[in-house]
Amino acid sequence: MNNRVVITGMGIWSCLGYDLDTVRDALYNGKSGIVFDQTRKDMGFRSALTAFVEKPDLKKLIPRNQRQFMPEEAQYAYCSTRQALDQAGITQEFLDEHEVGILFGNDSVAQATYKAVSKIYEYKDTAACGSGSIFQSMNSTVTMNLATLFHLRGINLTTSGACASGSHALGLAYLLIKDGLQDCIIAGGAQEVNPESVGSFDGIQAFSIREDEPTKASRPFDKNRDGLVPGGGAATLIVESLDHALARGAKPIAEIVGWGFSGNGDHISTPNVAGPQRSLELALKSAGVDIHEIGYVNAHATSTHAGDGREAMAIANVFGDYKVPVTSTKGQTGHEMWMAGASEAIYSILMMKNNFIAGSLNFEEPDEETACINVVAKTQEAHFDMFLSNSFGFGGTNSTLIIKNFK
Amino acid sequence: MTREEIIDQVKEVLAEEFEVEQDVMTDDAVIKDTLELDSLSLVDLVAVIEHTFKVKIPAADLPTVKTFAQLYDYIESHL
Numbered sequence: 001m002n003n004r005v006v007i008t009g010m011g012i013w014s015c016l017g018y019d020l021d022t023v024r025d026a027l028y029n030g031k032s033g034i035v036f037d038q039t040r041k042d043m044g045f046r047s048a049l050t051a052f053v054e055k056p057d058l059k060k061l062i063p064r065n066q067r068q069f070m071p072e073e074a075q076y077a078y079c080s081t082r083q084a085l086d087q088a089g090i091t092q093e094f095l096d097e098h099e100v101g102i103l104f105g106n107d108s109v110a111q112a113t114y115k116a117v118s119k120i121y122e123y124k125d126t127a128a129c130g131s132g133s134i135f136q137s138m139n140s141t142v143t144m145n146l147a148t149l150f151h152l153r154g155i156n157l158t159t160s161g162a163c164a165s166g167s168h169a170l171g172l173a174y175l176l177i178k179d180g181l182q183d184c185i186i187a188g189g190a191q192e193v194n195p196e197s198v199g200s201f202d203g204i205q206a207f208s209i210r211e212d213e214p215t216k217a218s219r220p221f222d223k224n225r226d227g228l229v230p231g232g233g234a235a236t237l238i239v240e241s242l243d244h245a246l247a248r249g250a251k252p253i254a255e256i257v258g259w260g261f262s263g264n265g266d267h268i269s270t271p272n273v274a275g276p277q278r279s280l281e282l283a284l285k286s287a288g289v290d291i292h293e294i295g296y297v298n299a300h301a302t303s304t305h306a307g308d309g310r311e312a313m314a315i316a317n318v319f320g321d322y323k324v325p326v327t328s329t330k331g332q333t334g335h336e337m338w339m340a341g342a343s344e345a346i347y348s349i350l351m352m353k354n355n356f357i358a359g360s361l362n363f364e365e366p367d368e369e370t371a372c373i374n375v376v377a378k379t380q381e382a383h384f385d386m387f388l389s390n391s392f393g394f395g396g397t398n399s400t401l402i403i404k405n406f407k
Numbered sequence: 408m409t410r411e412e413i414i415d416q417v418k419e420v421l422a423e424e425f426e427v428e429q430d431v432m433t434d435d436a437v438i439k440d441t442l443e444l445d446s447l448s449l450v451d452l453v454a455v456i457e458h459t460f461k462v463k464i465p466a467a468d469l470p471t472v473k474t475f476a477q478l479y480d481y482i483e484s485h486l
Binding site for chain 2: 059063064065068119123125127128129130131132
């Protein structure tokens with residue numbers, strides 16, 4: 001079977017905004033969601049920089065006895081999923097009557113685990129952590145909770161692939177639907193935003209210390225980049241076969257046409273060039289498209305010295321003389337980690353549907369490695385009908401999606 | 408701690424934890440029904456009482472703590 005795979009709904013909960021219109025405008029206007037968090041400084045963080053994401057108040061939407069199983073990342077994902085389902089025109093009645101699956105990227109539940117174990121130590125009693133803790137403390141907490149809340153009866157799986165988690169979720173959704181194993185999947189990525197989840201990441205000195213200018217700290221591909229800024233929230237896309245979408249009267253927004261992936265088989269944190277390059281090449285092969293059909297590359301680039309440089313070389317090796325426009329939205333959002341693959345697909349689709357490329361925030365000049373690609377520094381009106389989006393993670397996990405417009 | 412203080416504190420912490428109004432917690436009201444407890448959230452009731460009063464209600468004693476009045480009795484006798 002070779003079904004066409006389309007996206008019929010999107011939802012977002014991010015530092016750029018809590019609905020698609022606000023996020024679209026934030027992208028266009030180069031808004032940054034990065035702040036200085038005094039709590040982290042007081043805790044002993046080397047870098048107190050983080051994206052700021054509001055916690056939703058779900059008291060009116062979800063009863064206490066269900067909400068207690070949901071750590072913040074599940075709550076973000078609930079919000080983004082409701083938006084996506086609304087845009088796709090999928091009601092609870094539809095979910096009750098049809099088999100719909102869920103595939104979400106998530107790779108940590110640090111704060112929930114920390115709180116649960118602390119209570120046990122404090123009271124020397126395992127019941128002290130409360131009945132919700134076990135469900136909050138598993139990586140699959142997002143899919144577990146959403147499958148329960150929305151009565152989902154299809155594939156029910158969390159993909160953990162470090163910072164490629166969200167992209168892998170979308171890629172797997174694409175494969176399952178293409179091959180006819182599922183008609184419709186809620187796919188996305190979620191990321192907790194709190195000191196406990198990134199303390200050890202700060203400990204290996206991976207973060208930018210440009211604390212006097214938080215909004216300028218995340219500067220992918222720029223010569224003066226000095227590390228990433230952590231962020232998070234959640235992003236959801238409703239992915240279904242074109243036939244299924246049209247049969248129920250839905251209007252597709254975009255189409256996933258290819259997924260590539262690879263492993264570096266190399267260092268646990270420092271990427272090489274060959275691994276990411278193969279991910280891009282496989283995506284192009286999977287999509288059956290020529291490089292010149294790609295109008296925009298949404299890079300993984302996180303504002304680290306090594307990572308951005310290696311990705312630039314991989315892009316240059318694949319695209320050759322064709323200087324495809326490249327940006328990294330992480331200049332505005334920071335690194336949304338497990339959410340990034342899904343959120344960046346949404347950011348790119350918003351740009352594609354609104355005929356612009358958001359400037360790669362804080363990119364001022366390249367270094368000798370990043371000079372080989374065409375980084376778009378300032379927002380420009382631009383029409384493109386197909387983009388490529390990279391997500392790479394620790395352990396050398398790589399994922400690349402190719403998505404095209406649907407009119 | 409006086410019985411009145413126990414009652415006030417129980418109502419305050421349970422109202423917050425289970426998101427109910429304090430006035431539904433009458434002496435003879437059945438705790439499980441009033442707070443909409445299932446087998447999982449019953450664990451949370453025990454945890455909240457333990458955090459607040461340092462009184463642990465073991466599973467074997469739970470059948471004797473059906474109403475709020477019985478809960479106050481239990482806490483008072485185990486402080």
